[in-house]
Amino acid sequence: MTVKRGANKTKAKGRVTLKDVARELGVAASTVSNAYNRPDQLSPDLREKVLHTAEKLGYLGPDPTARSLRRGVTNTIGLVYPSPLSYTFTDPIAGLFVQGIALEVERQGYTLLLVGGEVDDDVSAQRSTKPTLATATTVQVDGFIVHCFASDDPVLEATLTRGLPIVMVDHHGNEAFSSVKIEDELGAKQAANHVLEHGHTQFGVISLEMTPKTRSGLATLDQQAATTYTTTKIRLEGYRRAIERAGLTWEACASVYETADNTPAEGELAAACLLAQTPRPTAILAMSDQLALGALAHIKRQGLDVPGDVSIVGFDDMPGSIHASPPLTTVHQPHVDKGKHAGKLLLAQLQGDTSLASVTLPTKLIVRGSSGPVPQK
Amino acid sequence: MTVKRGANKTKAKGRVTLKDVARELGVAASTVSNAYNRPDQLSPDLREKVLHTAEKLGYLGPDPTARSLRRGVTNTIGLVYPSPLSYTFTDPIAGLFVQGIALEVERQGYTLLLVGGEVDDDVSAQRSTKPTLATATTVQVDGFIVHCFASDDPVLEATLTRGLPIVMVDHHGNEAFSSVKIEDELGAKQAANHVLEHGHTQFGVISLEMTPKTRSGLATLDQQAATTYTTTKIRLEGYRRAIERAGLTWEACASVYETADNTPAEGELAAACLLAQTPRPTAILAMSDQLALGALAHIKRQGLDVPGDVSIVGFDDMPGSIHASPPLTTVHQPHVDKGKHAGKLLLAQLQGDTSLASVTLPTKLIVRGSSGPVPQK
DNA sequence: ATTATTACCTGAATCGATTCAGATGATAGC
DNA sequence: GCTATCATCTGAATCGATTCAGGTAATAAT
Secondary structure, three states: OEEEEEOOOOOOOOOOOHHHHHHHHOOOHHHHHHHHHOHHHOOHHHHHHHHHHHHHHOOOOOOHHHHHHHHOOOOEEEEEOOOOHHHHOOOHHHHHHHHHHHHHHHHHOOEEEEEOOOOOOHHHHHHOOOOOOOHHHHOOOOEEEEEOOOOOOHHHHHHHOOOOOEEEEOOOOOOOOEEEEEOHHHHHHHHHHHHHHOOOOOEEEEEOOOOOOOOOEEOOHHHHHOOOOHHHHHHHHHHHHHHHHOOOOHHHHEEEEEOOOOOHHHHHHHHHHHHOOOOOOOEEEEOOHHHHHHHHHHHHHOOOOOOOOOEEEOOEOOOOHHHOOOOOEEEEOOHHHHHHHHHHHHHHHHOOOOOEEEEEEOOEEEOOOOOOOOOOO | OEEEEEOOOOOOOOOOOHHHHHHHHOOOHHHHHHHHHOHHHOOHHHHHHHHHHHHHHOOOOOOHHHHHHHHOOOOEEEEEOOOOHHHHOOOHHHHHHHHHHHHHHHHHOOEEEEEOOOOOOHHHHHHOOOOOOOHHHOOOOOEEEEEOOOOOOHHHHHHHOOOOOEEEEOOOOOOOOEEEEEOHHHHHHHHHHHHHHOOOOOEEEEEOOOOOOOOOEEOOHHHHHOOOOHHHHHHHHHHHHHHHHOOOOHHHHEEEEEOOOOOHHHHHHHHHHHHOOOOOOOEEEEOOHHHHHHHHHHHHHOOOOOOOOOEEEOOEOOOOHHHOOOOOEEEEOOHHHHHHHHHHHHHHHHOOOOOEEEEEEOOEEEOOOOOOOOOOO
């Protein structure tokens, strides 16, 4: 790594404002404003002069903040995540969702503000000696798209107090907002049924976080029942219902491992733990492809064959899962579409539509190479 | 897909302001402000009353825009891309870069505003009947991180006119700003040398965009020379120098295909075209893994073996490349680190550091399965 | 008992624009 | 020649807070 340093230009001290331009030219401030915002309100001549003087004086154009204050509009949409952005964007599917939102809102002139949950470490603790409000309450936006799991999440609450238009994403059970979600339960059932049809009867479930205060490890029935993250809860139920519907008993046939992070590394830990159970699961149901891919890596490293010894079914169909070896069987969900719908719904609200809409997108099982019949013997 | 609609709550009409709270309580506005911003400036008793009255009246806390105007600070960093966000986030490495930035700036209380280039289609043309300034000029931020290729890009120019602190990323040749880049030329040389060492003498180069107005197709020497996107230009030079250094002639040994988008689909087109050249290239040098992966897919579909018949070397080492089959040989660049350095450099400027720093991060050749000796025959 | 602190609170100025109801003069209509 | 219309431009109000130099009254110091 190479680093070079040099001197910088001196920074402009006193800022040039619209008023300065007006004074210099002997015209009213409103005229200068019009030169920028309503060219038809003044003679082309004068406008030319205004623009020219502005340049001469180093006026950089109307200050966006002042304009927003006066107009009452920011042309910005807040995309809120419960976790720090540095974690959120660890997951490749975050980008797809952003892409979808952008597809809808960008051409309407909106920009996207990323708002992450609190970073909790000593550095931020030190920062919090200053009186800080949750960033969600201090952010300048016209509306929010909230990607949130738990109803009691502080970030969510802070966001709600803003009284701005909101669209909730992947959040089940709160009918007070417009929302976009997927068929989580159906998706989980599809995954489980797939391996059930292949004769599997022992399952290892790799679960996403169940509550905000989470740690890696096997989850007891009680812990499972205490799940507050709605997506996790519903997928878990999907797995369970499918398994029970097949005449099996959940407690006897499925071990559930709760992960603290949605990362391949956690998937590896989970797999290691689940493979140590007796009887050993022959099928792994993972709530995300990130986890599934980690599990896959670990299992192969143990010298076991996938799907010969163990079948794996993921969830999300993230880009890359198709390239795994073997390619990952997974439950596809339309990430980009989710973003598009969220954007569309928020846009409608911003344009005054007060009706409340809820969109549920379909999931689809994609059978690839990581799943197969239960091993004989 | 399921859609439900229902009635929404009525929206609050006249907004409750700090002044309303002050009036209701018979105190000065400054006191209410202090209740929120400097609790030590008033008695706990009164503060309690203020907060309570605020809640009673439905006051949502200090308006962020007004606060920003007064304070002269937004606590927001603009991340500027030359292309629309909907395209930018098509590339998985965009997320990694965001992650890196967030890692640095998030805990300092900054949020990230995504600013994309102009969407140019009929819809936005229709929008432009309104007098709109480039969004980069209307966005409320304290500073910019600009990810930009061409020096003459209008988005870049608009950004510069703001007179705010800036860090340029992946932009070579402009020493007037702090910047973060990678060893692009070295990386390209590493890629080319790798296949040269394996005896290859016929190359197909799959290039990224060379200019803003670009279209897919073979690029003549003139077109290559006219490249304005600096990253493309430098990588191209790297390939070329390595090849000439090996005693080969660029024109005779390398066909260059320029792609319009950095997508696998374009990579496939490029591969199709390059394979049709005579003599047929035995090694493909792609300027991104997205392109390389597309090429790989196409070549395998043609019944050719990689690396048996054709070697492929990518660039970027994006997540997923390792899972390709065969795993992709590529030039690794530290995406997250790039973000971190950009964030750090901007933060320094925001804190008053006026020195100008330029960081160049190393690249590294990662040899995996997609490259091998030149086919005998 | 007098002065110095301290704790708590207020008023007015300010941040940088936008907006809209007019004022002014010039042109057009009859 | 007189009114109506039009094209330009201006002034003042406003958006919603923050800040800082004081002002009081109560407490502490001498």
